[in-house]
Amino acid sequence: MSTEVSSGSQPPTIYDVARAAGVSIASVSRVLNDQGNPRADTRERVLQAVSELGFVPDGAARALSARLKEVVGVVVRRPQWHDASMFTDEDENLQFPDMINRGMEIVAQRHGFDLLIRSVDLDEPGAGSRIFALARKSDGIILHDRVLDPDQLDRLARQLPVVTLAGLPTEATANVHGDNDSGMRAVARHLIHDHGYRTLAYVAGHDGSPDSITRGHALAGEARAAGVTLIEGEAWRGSYQAAGGAAAIERLLAAGTAMPRAIVCANDQSAIGVLHALSQHGIAVPGEVAVTGFDDMPVARHLRPQLTSVRQSIQDLGATAFETLYSMISGAGFAARGQDIALPTHLVRRQSCGCDPQPVTPRNA
């Protein structure tokens, strides 16, 4: 009650600083942005006033004038929780994008940028226009996981720089993704040559996902080359989510389908579901059926059995996406447009493929 909460005490403007320093607003601006050569004492007085008043320039005004918001929009796809309750723990699915975002954020900070994050539900009607609204608050956009159809993507890319993650590059956008092909080939070769498995199945991710398709192709390629049977197709399609993987196995088992010697999953979440379904039916992993994942999420090593997976530096994915976008924003990035950037991946052998149990080891020991 004593110190009246002067909640209205508007933050100081550049005019306040100029007055306090006895100079013009132009000088203040110049000192703050290192433009021109202010005389030492001018600089001094401005800096003094700035720190006394605790002045920080308003973002909107700066953005409007400098035509640079120092914000990049990030759009993640929100899983649909068609099942009953709003907040199921398919939340876990967001762990992957969140880690990518973390990588972006850290790099973004070095350039003074912040991330404006928005999740969209693809089923929702206005999904597209929400993204355009985000775009007008940003200098560039990073799109996770196919959130826009090609037409809209094109229209968006015409307005500002766009980078996609795990998508496809277009004439005007760049794409960043893990090296799915070599990662999956490593899995396939390990299962086929090191373990000698002769029948494999592929639990795909959701329809049309470039990651899932590339991984599937790589797997098929190795299987063909080794003369090994690969089962895939609609019945084996998952959704990148645990529930999808579990449901697929349940369905197949219910239909009396025989399980292959090894089930290769498009990502770790699917593998978790598969593991769960198999254990429900008393099928031993890796004894009867081996299972592998992709992504090597932290949770992979806490599972029983520990999940064999393909590691990609998730944070690097984000960092690279940001750097690419940044180069486009700062104008140097014409070369970046249309690029498809692949980041290295490598196989992490644990128990679920049939390798010996290992102690739980730290991720970066």
Next chain:
Amino acid sequence: MSTEVSSGSQPPTIYDVARAAGVSIASVSRVLNDQGNPRADTRERVLQAVSELGFVPDGAARALSARLKEVVGVVVRRPQWHDASMFTDEDENLQFPDMINRGMEIVAQRHGFDLLIRSVDLDEPGAGSRIFALARKSDGIILHDRVLDPDQLDRLARQLPVVTLAGLPTEATANVHGDNDSGMRAVARHLIHDHGYRTLAYVAGHDGSPDSITRGHALAGEARAAGVTLIEGEAWRGSYQAAGGAAAIERLLAAGTAMPRAIVCANDQSAIGVLHALSQHGIAVPGEVAVTGFDDMPVARHLRPQLTSVRQSIQDLGATAFETLYSMISGAGFAARGQDIALPTHLVRRQSCGCDPQPVTPRNA
């Protein structure tokens, strides 16, 4: 090559729309913001032009003029990984704030707001000023987990609405947190009365955390009331991170300290570390020592043994924080200032406390 990527094709402005519709910019603005009563045909022509041009107002310009950015800044604390040890993938630690943010984001969208996210490393020199910069890009700020000292918090709150999470309310800020007291009391009563344990220890979170303190007080209160021994103090202090919990146990064991019958941890991450350290030393959980966590992160049920914990709706925490901040931003929220809002929690009994094994069930099966 054909369709020249007119990357410079600036997005249309309100002037373009006005020209296309044959009206003044004021009319366009009015139609778009539902101000005044535009004649039907005026409205029609404007809407027509808007959709033809794909016009979306520029965020910065709108913000500057309307004095509303429709952005709220969110600051999370980035854990320091000083120890290059065991749990380097403390990435997982960010899962908790990320889930909270998800809750905010969903609610924010309903009001047309987006979240501007920034993580800060407390050790870093400019940590404070970075937050002020974020503030000037936002209409309000949500602070996770004590990222600002009281003075700076005060100064910030004087400039714009601020809500803290798991902090302490001040004259000008509101705080949102889980109901630590009743959650921890439930844990304590369960261990003491249902299991009959007579010696407990408390692995606290990092120094000064209000959550950790409240939880500790609640535990101590119940222990005292039941005449049960509670060990706590510096030697038992963790850091809210797995590494902290593990290190504490290692230290104690090395010093020959006897373990209590049950170890109550300030959060799940600490419990993970404790579990790990105990298992390294061949101490059976819950047979010899029972362990409990707090937060009920998704990972809690994947551990061996499954972790008994206290559940709080993490997303609700975020949603409530945003709603509170929003009411302050829209001016209605003078009442919100100074409030300390507690959200319900409840005990989830699993194996680590000594309860019977349960099948792994999906969170909301």
Next chain:
DNA sequence: GCACGATCGGTAAGCGCTTACTTGACAGCC
């Protein structure tokens, strides 16, 4: 001591919107 060029700093014009104020058209009234 003066003219000239190089600097520094001030003035003012936007950036793309919102909105107070004003104009103009038209209807209703005496």
Next chain:
DNA sequence: GGCTGTCAAGTAAGCGCTTACCGATCGTGC
């Protein structure tokens, strides 16, 4: 018919910055 009251639509003034432009000031060389 002239006057006033209404209401839609236009004009213009900012919002708080950056920066092009220009005038003032200073130092230099003759």
